[in-house]
Amino acid sequence: MKVGSRLETLLTQGEFVATAELGPPKSADLELIKKKAAILRGYADAVNITDNQTAIVRVSSIAAGKISLDEGLEPIIQMTCRDRNRLAMQADILGAHVFGLKNLLCLSGDHQSFGNHPQAKNVYDLDSIQLAQMVKNMRDEKVFQCGDEIKNTKKSEVIEPRMFVGVAANPFADPFEFRVIRLAKKIKAGADFVQTQCIFDLPKFKEWMKMVVDRGLHEKVYLLAGVMPVKSYRVLQYMKKNVAGMSIPDELIDRMKGAEDPKAEGVKICIELIQQVREIEGIRGVHIMAVEWEAIVPSIVQEAGLYPRPQIQ
Amino acid sequence: MIIAEQKEISEIINMVGDHRKILVIGCDTCVTVCLSGGAKEVAILASALRLAFRVQGKQVEVNETTIERQCEIEFVDSLESMAKDKDLLISMGCGIGVQTIAERFFHLPVVPALNTKFLGLPEKQGVWVERCQACGQCVLDKTGGICPISRCSKSLLNGPCGGSQNGKCEINDEIDCAWHLIYERLKALNRLECLEEIMPVKDWSTSRDGGPRKMIREDMCL
Structure with a gap:
C-alpha cells in the first residue's frame, strides 16, 4: 500500500466503498463542522471536504478536514488549482500530512465568476493533472515540484507528505471522446482513485465506462461513481440549465415532478442509481454528494444495503 | 494587435479637472485599426470635450493630433511643438503609448482616454477577441x-x-x-x-510573473 489510509485499505481489501461529502461552513462555525461530521460518522468510509466549493469562501478544506479527523471521519481533502500557486499548494500538502490527513483530491476548481468574489484574480499556476503529478512525486520521488528533496536541512532526513491521490472525472462534459483520454492522463499523472461527476444519465455513463474498460483503465485506478440525491425537480432543472457539463434526462425531471413526496423520490432515485452503478464492471464504490443535505446520507447508505460499513481487516 | 476601448466620457472629463490647455493625441497603429484611438476617434473625443466644457461654462482649449506610433520615442518626439504650451496631454493610445508620452514629457501630466484590453484580432465587424497573453x-x-x-x-x-x-x-x-x-x-x-x-508544469517566469520583462538583442545593440 502507498499510504495506508482507511480509503486505500478498504479499496485494497476489495470492499465496495462509500464516500460522502462535507461542505465546510461559510462562517467560522466550528460546531457546524462537528455536527456534520457526527451525522456522517460510521456511514461513509471517507468524506470529501470541499475547497471553497462553487468559488464561495468557506472554512478551508484542511482546517475542516483536521476537525473531521478528530471527530472520527476519514477526510479526503479537496484542493483546487484556482486559489493557490505551487508554493501554497505544497505548503498545504505538507500541512495536511502533519495533521494526519492522508487523501487528497486534485481539482481544477469552478471558475471564480460563479462565486461570491467574481472580481478575484485566479491562479491556475498548475492544472489538476499537474497537481496530481506533483502530489505523487512528493510522495514517491520525495521531491518538491522544483526537484529539491523534501527535507528541512541538507543533513536532515527526508520526511515526505504521503497522500492517496484522487482526481475527478466528468463523463458528461465535452468533447465526449476526449473524456477517456483525460482519465488516462490523470492515471498516468499518478491518480490512485477517481470520483466521477454525479450521474443522472446512466446510459451515457455506461457508454463512458465501456470505453474506460476497453482501455483497461479500470484496472489501474479505483473508480467511484458519483451520485446525488435531489430534493425537487427544480434542482434538476436548474442544474440542466445552469451547470455546465451535466447530463440530466427529461424523464428524470418528469418523474420528480410527478412524485407525491419529492424528497423521498429523490432518495429513491439515488438508491436505484447506486444499485445500478454497482453492477457496472470497473466500479469500486460510490461517492454520495448530498450537497448541503448531509443528514440524508445515513438513510441512503442504509437503504442502498451499504450498512454497516466494512471494517479494516 | 493591441485592442483597446475608449473610457466613458465622464471619466475622461473628470481626469481633465482644472486643466485649461489640452492636447488629445491619437495613434495611427493598433488603436486606429480597432477603431478606438485613431484620427477619427480623436476628432470625436475633442469635439465632445469642447462641447462638454462649453456647457459647463469653462474656458478650455482643446487641440488634437495623431502620430504614427505612440510606442516609439521618435514619433513621440514630433509632439514637442504642439505639447510645449499645454497643461494636459490626453493619450488615445494603448497603455504603452501613454507611458511613452509620460517618459518623453516628464513635466507634463498625461492621462489615458482608453482602457487597453488585450492582444487579439477583429473576429468580425465590431467584434474583437483575445488570442495571446504574451x-x-x-x-x-x-x-x-x-x-x-x-x-x-x-x-x-x-x-x-x-x-x-x-x-x-x-x-x-x-x-x-x-x-x-x-x-x-x-x-x-x-x-x-x-x-x-x-x-x-509551465515555467511562468517568462510571463509577467517573472517581473517586468525586457528583451536585449546584443546583435542589434549599438
Whole structure:
C-alpha cells in the first residue's frame, strides 16, 4: 500500500466503498463542522471536504478536514488549482500530512465568476493533472515540484507528505471522446482513485465506462461513481440549465415532478442509481454528494444495503 | 494587435479637472485599426470635450493630433511643438503609448482616454477577441495553433475541465472552449496522440510573473 489510509485499505481489501461529502461552513462555525461530521460518522468510509466549493469562501478544506479527523471521519481533502500557486499548494500538502490527513483530491476548481468574489484574480499556476503529478512525486520521488528533496536541512532526513491521490472525472462534459483520454492522463499523472461527476444519465455513463474498460483503465485506478440525491425537480432543472457539463434526462425531471413526496423520490432515485452503478464492471464504490443535505446520507447508505460499513481487516 | 476601448466620457472629463490647455493625441497603429484611438476617434473625443466644457461654462482649449506610433520615442518626439504650451496631454493610445508620452514629457501630466484590453484580432465587424497573453514561451505547436493560455478561462494545459459543454466554456456560452477547439483541430490534423502526453508544469517566469520583462538583442545593440 502507498499510504495506508482507511480509503486505500478498504479499496485494497476489495470492499465496495462509500464516500460522502462535507461542505465546510461559510462562517467560522466550528460546531457546524462537528455536527456534520457526527451525522456522517460510521456511514461513509471517507468524506470529501470541499475547497471553497462553487468559488464561495468557506472554512478551508484542511482546517475542516483536521476537525473531521478528530471527530472520527476519514477526510479526503479537496484542493483546487484556482486559489493557490505551487508554493501554497505544497505548503498545504505538507500541512495536511502533519495533521494526519492522508487523501487528497486534485481539482481544477469552478471558475471564480460563479462565486461570491467574481472580481478575484485566479491562479491556475498548475492544472489538476499537474497537481496530481506533483502530489505523487512528493510522495514517491520525495521531491518538491522544483526537484529539491523534501527535507528541512541538507543533513536532515527526508520526511515526505504521503497522500492517496484522487482526481475527478466528468463523463458528461465535452468533447465526449476526449473524456477517456483525460482519465488516462490523470492515471498516468499518478491518480490512485477517481470520483466521477454525479450521474443522472446512466446510459451515457455506461457508454463512458465501456470505453474506460476497453482501455483497461479500470484496472489501474479505483473508480467511484458519483451520485446525488435531489430534493425537487427544480434542482434538476436548474442544474440542466445552469451547470455546465451535466447530463440530466427529461424523464428524470418528469418523474420528480410527478412524485407525491419529492424528497423521498429523490432518495429513491439515488438508491436505484447506486444499485445500478454497482453492477457496472470497473466500479469500486460510490461517492454520495448530498450537497448541503448531509443528514440524508445515513438513510441512503442504509437503504442502498451499504450498512454497516466494512471494517479494516 | 493591441485592442483597446475608449473610457466613458465622464471619466475622461473628470481626469481633465482644472486643466485649461489640452492636447488629445491619437495613434495611427493598433488603436486606429480597432477603431478606438485613431484620427477619427480623436476628432470625436475633442469635439465632445469642447462641447462638454462649453456647457459647463469653462474656458478650455482643446487641440488634437495623431502620430504614427505612440510606442516609439521618435514619433513621440514630433509632439514637442504642439505639447510645449499645454497643461494636459490626453493619450488615445494603448497603455504603452501613454507611458511613452509620460517618459518623453516628464513635466507634463498625461492621462489615458482608453482602457487597453488585450492582444487579439477583429473576429468580425465590431467584434474583437483575445488570442495571446504574451506568456513568453509559446506552446502553439502542441495545441493545434490554438492558445490555451489566453483562450481557456483557466489557462489549463492538459485538456478541457469538466465544465466544457457543446463546445462552450463553463463561464458563459459566448466563449468557445479553447480545448474543444484544440481537440477538433488536432483530430482534423490526425494528431490526437498529442493529447495523450502530459504537458509539464509551465515555467511562468517568462510571463509577467517573472517581473517586468525586457528583451536585449546584443546583435542589434549599438
